[in-house]
Amino acid sequence: MTSKAVVLLSGGLDSSTVAYIAAKQDNQKVYPISFLYGQKHFYELECARKVAESLGSVQKIAHVGLRELVKSSLLGSSDIPSDGVKEGEIPSTWVPQRNAIFLALAYAYAEMLGADWVYGGMNAIDYSGYPDCRPEFLLAIEKALNLASKRFVETGKAIQLVTPLVKMSKVDIIKKGLELGVPYNLTWSCYKGPDELKQACSSCDSCRIRLEAFKKLGIKDPIKYVKEKE
Amino acid sequence: MTSKAVVLLSGGLDSSTVAYIAAKQDNQKVYPISFLYGQKHFYELECARKVAESLGSVQKIAHVGLRELVKSSLLGSSDIPSDGVKEGEIPSTWVPQRNAIFLALAYAYAEMLGADWVYGGMNAIDYSGYPDCRPEFLLAIEKALNLASKRFVETGKAIQLVTPLVKMSKVDIIKKGLELGVPYNLTWSCYKGPDELKQACSSCDSCRIRLEAFKKLGIKDPIKYVKEKE
Numbered sequence: 001m002t003s004k005a006v007v008l009l010s011g012g013l014d015s016s017t018v019a020y021i022a023a024k025q026d027n028q029k030v031y032p033i034s035f036l037y038g039q040k041h042f043y044e045l046e047c048a049r050k051v052a053e054s055l056g057s058v059q060k061i062a063h064v065g066l067r068e069l070v071k072s073s074l075l076g077s078s079d080i081p082s083d084g085v086k087e088g089e090i091p092s093t094w095v096p097q098r099n100a101i102f103l104a105l106a107y108a109y110a111e112m113l114g115a116d117w118v119y120g121g122m123n124a125i126d127y128s129g130y131p132d133c134r135p136e137f138l139l140a141i142e143k144a145l146n147l148a149s150k151r152f153v154e155t156g157k158a159i160q161l162v163t164p165l166v167k168m169s170k171v172d173i174i175k176k177g178l179e180l181g182v183p184y185n186l187t188w189s190c191y192k193g194p195d196e197l198k199q200a201c202s203s204c205d206s207c208r209i210r211l212e213a214f215k216k217l218g219i220k221d222p223i224k225y226v227k228e229k230e
Numbered sequence: 231m232t233s234k235a236v237v238l239l240s241g242g243l244d245s246s247t248v249a250y251i252a253a254k255q256d257n258q259k260v261y262p263i264s265f266l267y268g269q270k271h272f273y274e275l276e277c278a279r280k281v282a283e284s285l286g287s288v289q290k291i292a293h294v295g296l297r298e299l300v301k302s303s304l305l306g307s308s309d310i311p312s313d314g315v316k317e318g319e320i321p322s323t324w325v326p327q328r329n330a331i332f333l334a335l336a337y338a339y340a341e342m343l344g345a346d347w348v349y350g351g352m353n354a355i356d357y358s359g360y361p362d363c364r365p366e367f368l369l370a371i372e373k374a375l376n377l378a379s380k381r382f383v384e385t386g387k388a389i390q391l392v393t394p395l396v397k398m399s400k401v402d403i404i405k406k407g408l409e410l411g412v413p414y415n416l417t418w419s420c421y422k423g424p425d426e427l428k429q430a431c432s433s434c435d436s437c438r439i440r441l442e443a444f445k446k447l448g449i450k451d452p453i454k455y456v457k458e459k460e
């Protein structure tokens with residue numbers, strides 16, 4: 001029997017890798033979900049759609065009005081910083097409760113579809129220090145969302161949260177993705193969104209982590225950057 | 231020092247009572263949040279606004295595109311049932327993960343405001359059997375949302391979830407509300423929304439529970455019904 005998996009797909013490097021990991025499971029059909037939540041640019045949604053299509057899946061887009069509720073540089077409340085993240089500091093790109101909101105919506109969608117799995121690309125190694133990427137949060141939210149689930153209450157069968165990248169370095173994520181044929185040329189990580197030439201900024205936290213990982217692997221990142229860091 | 235409390239306010243009997251409970255705490259300012267999530271009627275949002283105004287508070291409305299993700303009779307996927315709820319059955323009005331989504335958004339808003347409390351009207355006694363009203367869910371989601379919180383990570387200070395009605399009967403909730411001066415004439419509980427005379431249906435699960443409680447108290451429910459049950 002085919003099993004169903006909902007995948008949080010932002011169109012970034014991590015979530016695209018996870019979509020491919022989920023899709024390569026035997027007899028598993030992937031249902032990508034992307035979020036329109038007030039982010040500064042929508043280019044990542046287009047990237048997510050292309051990655052979904054590369055897997056023969058149809059992207060579901062869920063709307064959440066987060067910009068009206070919170071402040072974050074990712075939602076346009078301030079400029080995206082280009083000067084890196086200080087050790088132990090949560091940066092301005094952090095969006096309060098973003099993963100909790102996305103996961104709750106993904107669990108709702110999974111319940112409707114009868115899916116057994118929700119996959120997410122959360123990563124607690126080469127990341128920006130967001131508290132909602134930590135394993136302790138992920139365990140707690142998985143438990144909470146199952147306690148809210150009709151299926152779990154009625155059958156005892158949990159919808160499992162799968163975060164295969166949570167303890168992987170960015171280098172290992174890319175290695176894994178290349179093995180699986182992830183089309184990284186279709187992905188987008190830059191917080192700032194593309195310039196008129198569809199180039200990433202190369203200086204935001206997300207670009208820097210991504211570029212550094214490709215550099216370590218001795219592979220050219222297939223997307224375009226404003227000024228490549230060699 | 232004034233403390234801040236975010237209150238989930240749907241405009242119904244329970245959440246309006248909770249808003250008054252929160253507002254009567256010493257030196258506490260209430261920030262009501264209501265949700266536009268694809269529900270069949272918006273009349274409850276208008277009621278919520280009036281209840282908020284009666285407290286001198288401004289209603290915040292958050293948008294969530296739930297209708298595109300899940301099926302529920304409350305979202306118009308089917309008719310609202312008028313024949314009661316079977317014992318041990320979760321009714322068609324249930325919206326998957328609704329409380330998890332609402333609470334995650336409320337916690338995001340609370341984090342932005344610097345609020346110490348999130349109040350919700352969840353009730354596990356005279357209710358419709360929704361799994362996300364149970365105390366075990368509420369404890370689990372409170373824990374998860376704090377683990378996702380920058381404030382909690384940085385200061386160890388949790389945003390507390392307060393659900394004063396969770397083990398109260400509907401009769402006791404109304405008694406409490408009347409003591410506090412809750413304007414029940416401004417509230418709305420009917421799942422179906424008002425008819426052209428702004429009357430509630432009196433037959434949906436929510437109307438029946440509400441009417442029965444007022445009847446037990448020997449008090450007339452101040453809102454209008456299609457056919458009053460005496």
